[in-house]
Amino acid sequence: GKGHSHWSYEDLKHWSTDYLDCGGTKQSPINVDTAQAIFSPDLRPIQISGYSLPASEQLKLKNNGHTVVLELPDSLALTGGYAQQYRAAQLHLHWGSPSGPGSEHTINGHRFAAEIHVVHYNTKYDSFTEAMVHPDGLAVLGAFLEVGHGENQYYHEILKHLFEIQEVGQETSVPGFNIAGLLPANLKFYFHYNGSLTTPPCYQTVKWTIFNQTMLLSHHQMSVLVSTLRSPDDEILQNNYRPVQNLHGRRVLASFQ
Numbered sequence: 492g493k494g495h496s497h498w499s500y501e502d503l504k505h506w507s508t509d510y511l512d513c514g515g516t517k518q519s520p521i522n523v524d525t526a527q528a529i530f531s532p533d534l535r536p537i538q539i540s541g542y543s544l545p546a547s548e549q550l551k552l553k554n555n556g557h558t559v560v561l562e563l564p565d566s567l568a569l570t571g572g573y574a575q576q577y578r579a580a581q582l583h584l585h586w587g588s589p590s591g592p593g594s595e596h597t598i599n600g601h602r603f604a605a606e607i608h609v610v611h612y613n614t615k616y617d618s619f620t621e622a623m624v625h626p627d628g629l630a631v632l633g634a635f636l637e638v639g640h641g642e643n644q645y646y647h648e649i650l651k652h653l654f655e656i657q658e659v660g661q662e663t664s665v666p667g668f669n670i671a672g673l674l675p676a677n678l679k680f681y682f683h684y685n686g687s688l689t690t691p692p693c694y695q696t697v698k699w700t701i702f703n704q705t706m707l708l709s710h711h712q713m714s715v716l717v718s719t720l721r722s723p724d725d726e727i728l729q730n731n732y733r734p735v736q737n738l739h740g741r742r743v744l745a746s747f748q
């Protein structure tokens with residue numbers, strides 16, 4: 492395609508003219524209406540392995556103009572909660588601005604301050620690019636970020652490098668740490684539904700897991716997140732979230748009551 496960089500969160504209308512799937516009926520993000528979610532006791536706890544990386548492992552952190560991406564080695568595996576095995580590709584964040592929240596998914600119409608996505612691909616496919624065009628190709632773990640009291644030491648491992656990649660295209664190196672610390676301690680309680688990438692090309696190939704437990708960052712950490720990176724038009728990169736999309740009859744499952 493034309494590459495990712497010419498679209499923006501301002502002109503959302505053009506997404507579906509330039510990228511057919513963006514106008515599909517299984518799009519993400521969505522609002523989760525908890526009263527309509529179906530309790531599914533067969534949904535097992537999400538299990539992850541290999542998420543604790545030694546400091547000797549250097550990870551690439553990049554400002555790609557739309558978010559901050561931390562590239563992950565495929566030694567990180569999603570081993571429970573999904574019928575097939577998935578391996579990590581990257582993680583990135585969505586956020587708002589000093590004047591408003593910026594999570595992509597909402598719960599009962601509530602938008603959280605920010606949201607992390609850990610993107611995985613199904614290991615039955617040879618590569619990420621092959622996996623991302625198949626309906627069971629991708630699995631994204633999502634968690635909401637909110638402002639709490641203390642500093643979050645795991646998010647500090649990423650946030651402390653943002654000033655090094657303020658400009659679009661800049662990248663830096665981050666020593667390995669326990670990536671699991673970026674996700675809730677309790678991986679048992681989550682919502683699950685079939686959706687899409689929330690960015691062009693919007694492929695409808697994502698099995699989404701949205702955790703019920705939120706992550707807490709300090710007020711200063713959240714302000715660093717929403718005020719450091721720049722976008723392609725050299726403005727501050729803010730509100731990098733897609734509006735919620737219609738369910739078109741899709742069911743949202745819940746692993747808890």
Ligand SMILES: NS(=O)(=O)c1c(F)c(F)c(SCCc2ccc(C(=O)O)cc2)c(F)c1NC1CCCCCCC1
Nearest residue numbers: 495496555557558580581583608610687688689690691
């Ligand atoms: N929520 S999400 O998972 O759909 C998502 C977004 F919402 C995103 F906004 C993004 S960033 C926008 C896409 C992009 C742009 C530039 C580059 C680059 O220069 O390397 C790479 C990607 C972004 F990277 C992702 N995740 C990507 C989807 C884009 C295509 C496949 C790459 C891995 C997953």
Ligand SMILES: [Zn+2]
Nearest residue numbers: 583585608689
């Ligand atoms: Zn995302």
